[in-house]
Amino acid sequence: MKINAEGLELVKDFEGFRADFYNDLAGHKTIGYGHNCDADPNKCKDIKAPITQAQAEELLKTDLAKFEGHVTSLVKVKLNSNQFSALVSFTFNLGQGNLASSTLLKKLNAGDYEGASKEFGKWVYAAKKVVKGLERRREAERALFVKA
Known part of the structure; x- marks a missing residue:
């Protein structure tokens, strides 16, 4: 399964586009739509900033493929496109x-989809402080998760 258009837009909206390198909230060297250079320093050595939105979207799609694989391997129950x-x-x-x-x-793997949906809101902290942007993102993810 692949992330759907609504999920892709959600990620793009919350990550935001940055044409030049910057440090994210966790201090990681980042570019584009949340492309984390510190996760694998070799993956940014050939990137010449500034980049275009089209280049950033290609980086994002490549990055998301890895996370699609993680979700696929970890989740043991049936998911619809929005949940995935x-x-x-x-x-x-x-x-x-x-x-x-x-x-x-x-909860999800136990078949408790409703209980799982309520867990999104617990993941809103950075440096032990609630971050408004994370609250908004988790609510958007939860809304997509419960959408038929």
Whole structure:
């Protein structure tokens, strides 16, 4: 399964486009739509900033493929396109390890879709402080997750 158009737009909207390198909230060297250079320093060595939105979208689609794979391997129950896309956005933002160890995943794999949807709102902290942008993102992911 692949992230759907609504999920892709959700990620793009919350990541925002940056043509030049910058440090994200966690201090990671980043470019485009949240392309994390620190995760693999070799993947940014050939990028010449500034980049275009088209280049950023290609980087994002390549990055998202990895997270689509993580969601596919971790989730053991049937998902619709919106549920899958919400989880890809969540995992792209928080990392595979956080999804893997989450109560959200445990509830989901137990077939408790409603309980899983309520877990999104717990993932709104950075440096032990609530971040308004993360609150908005988790609510958008949850809304997509529960959308028929």
